[in-house]
Amino acid sequence: MTLWIARLASLKLTLAIFVLFCASVVLVYFTHGSPAWILALPFCLFAVNLAAAILSNPAFWRQPGLLVFHLALLALVILLAISRLTYLKGHLEVSDGETFNGELTESESGPLHPWHLDQARFRQENFTIDYAPGLNRGRTRSQVLWQDADGKLQQSTIGDQHPLILAGYRFYTTHNKGFAPDFIWYPAHGGAPQEGTIHLPSYPAHEYQQALSWTIPGTRHKIWTLLEIDEVVLDKNRESEFRAPKKHRLLIRYNGQRRELRPGASLLFKDGRLKYEGLRLWMGYTVFYDRTMPWLLAACTLTVLGMAWHFWRKFAARPWRAED
Amino acid sequence: MEREIQLLWLAVVIYVIAGSLAIFAVVLGKRPEKTILGLLVSALLVHGISIGLRWVRLDHGPYLTMFEILSSNVFSLLFVFALAYWRFRAIRPVAAIVLPLMFIMMGWLMLSNPNPGHLPPTYDTTWLVIHIMFGKVFLGAVLVAVGMAGVVLLRAAGIGEQKFSRLPNDRRLDDLAYRFMALGLIFESLMLIAGAIWAQNAWGRYWAWDPLETWSFINWIVLAFALHLRVTLKPAPVRGALLIIAVFVLAFLTFFGVPFISRTPHQGAI
Structure with a gap:
């Protein structure tokens, strides 16, 4: 057992793991969609090598700086594993006046999120x-x-460096935002009206592609919409502010027919009426969840402090020209 | 802007005089070390004023355009080197290696466009400044080590053996160079930590394997490998020197090469 631990603690093995680490990172960098184990493998080997070295190498126990440095590194690797198992990263879009309902447009998460x-x-x-x-x-x-x-209502202004943090989820504004034509569908045979917004492609990134197909909520009607803006929203030559254009037209194509809608106008269907309420804005957010973040920061800080302490003691104990 | 550029030119001219003097000193076996140090300090002062004027005018630090990044790096690298030059008298002739290396960066700087760039809101944070400063100390420490590694390699190649005879022997130089590499590892670690804090605030993720992050991490691994190798296998000073050069080349390419291929918001120099 002791022999195995000593073998796993080998400093030469550490060097080999560093080479493997480098190779894995380069491989992941140059090939898209590489399996997670390519990076997980050197991390695991590194953790085993570190743990074995801490347990078996008396040098660690003689040098507290070195011990703190390596224990913190080990903690860092373990925390990174927990982070990958529990994290969530996603995107969402919300129109102004709308409540985020937990639906993400895309997401990736660890299996234990x-x-x-x-x-x-x-x-x-x-x-x-x-x-x-x-x-x-x-x-x-x-x-x-x-x-x-x-249960008290709170108001926050977020954006850029300031996220909204709710239940451990961090919501960040992004460059992704645009115009959102707002509609209400009134069914012909009663029933509750349904509101829906179309999130047109991001503006000004897709300034000339402000069109999208959309299915009216609660129906099978698929309409095609095009927003025509008759004013300069963002001026290239001066300072401006992103806002909904006052002068605009909404073109609708349905069943081969083409209609132009202004706010308040409706489009009649056999089974109901679609009213165009007006133009709103939508904002794209990224959401991030990782409970290990403060611990990761603490482990990183300890790693550097331990490293600095170790090198300081080592170098102070023997000046570089001591033998001259 | 004209005043800033004039001051920058003046600083570059003084740096070049200091570097040329350092080369002549080694070749002719003279020791005008106080003059070289005085010239370096004067150039740094003038250069610092030029950077400061631009900072005040644009209301952001020198970290947006290639011109700003090169200028601030020439300043920070030579500041770190000047500190080492002042503190470690025995290694002063390495200026004949380090300063000509900096001439390349200065040439690139003088050819780059000095027009201001746009400060994205994600760059308007103290953490970015801290991140950059740690990075500059890291690169500065490795540059000083490169000076000593250069002497070891030149001696091994039989070039300038006599010229550099005033310097300590290879083992001593190797020892001091690796102390600077250890300092580099500490500051590179700090750079990565501060960068992660900035990235979390700016883009909602502390690490995303973008090109700069990936190559910085590879840098960290190679630097850690070099230090570990030294403890484990105790290589000869020549091999140690080659490793130092490798770390510097990798770091230099990460700082000044990767930004050209990166298409992410985390650009470094653009």
């Missing part, structure tokens, strides 16, 4: 984004309403 996004509700209010000449994006200020633990 607790999934309590339903506890992270917020209502999107107005948002503003500054633009400098040349269409250079500036500050984003997004107003959101959310309920605290006591």
Whole structure:
């Protein structure tokens, strides 16, 4: 047993693991969609080598800096494993006036992610984004309403470096945002009207592609919409602010017919009426969940402190020209 | 802007005089070390004023365009080197290796476009400044080590054996060089940590294997490998010197090469 631990603790093995680490990172970098084990393998070997070295190598116990450095490194590797098992990364889009209902447009998560996004509700209010000449994006200020633990309504302005943190989920504004034509569907034979918004492609990234097909909520009617903007929203030559255009037309194509809608106008169907309420904005967010973050930071800090302590003691004990 | 550029040119001219003097000193066996140190300090002062004027005018640090990044790196690398030059008298002739290396960066700097860039909101944070400063100390420490590694390699190649005879022997140089490499590892680790904090705030993820992150991490592994190898296998100073050069080349390419191929918001120099 002791022999095995000594073998696993070999410093030469550490060197081999460093080479393997490098090869894995380069492989993952140059090939897209590499399996996770390619990186997990050197991490696991590194953890085993570190643990064995700490247990069996008396040098660690004689040098507290070295011990702290390597224990923190080991903790870091373990925390990274926990992080990959429990994290969540995703994207969502919310129109102003709409409440985030926990639905993500895309996401990836670790197999042990607790999934309590339903506890992270917020209502999107107005948002503003500054633009400098040349269409250079500036500050984003997004107003959101959310309920605290006591059920009280809170308002926050988030954006850029300031996320909204709810139930451990961190919501960040992104460059992704655009216009959202807002409709209400009134069924002909009664029933509750249904509201829906179309999130047109991101603006100004897709300035000339403001069109999208959309299925009216609760029906099978698929319409094609095109937003025609009759004014300059973001001026390339001066400072401006992202906003919904006042002068715009919404073109609808349905069953080969083409109609132009203005706010308040309706489109009649056999089974109901679709009313165009007006143009709103939608904001794209990324959501990130990783409970290990503060621990990772603590482990990283300890690693560096341990390393600095170790090198300081080592170098102070023997000046570089001591033998001269 | 004209004043900033004039001051930068003046600083570059003084750096070049200091570097040329360092080369002549080694070739002719003279010791104008105080003059070289004085020239370096003067150039750094003038260069610092040039960077400061631009910082005040644009209201952001020198970390957006290639011009700004090269300028601030020439300043920070030579600042770290000047500190080492002042503190470690015995290794002062390595200036004849380090300063000509910096001439390449200065040439690139003078050819780059000095027009200002746009400061993205994700760059407007103290963590970015901290991240960059740690990175500059890391590269500076490795540069000092490169100076000593260069002497070891030149001696091994039979070039300048006599010229560098005033310097300590290879083993001593190797020892000091690896102390600077250890300092480099500490500051590279700090750079990665501060960068992760910035990335979390800016893009909602602390690590995403983007090109700069990936190559910085590879840098960290190679640096850790070099230090570990030294403890484990105790290589001869020449092999140690080759490893130092490898680390520097990798770090240099990460700082100044990867930004050209990166298409992510985390650009470094653009």
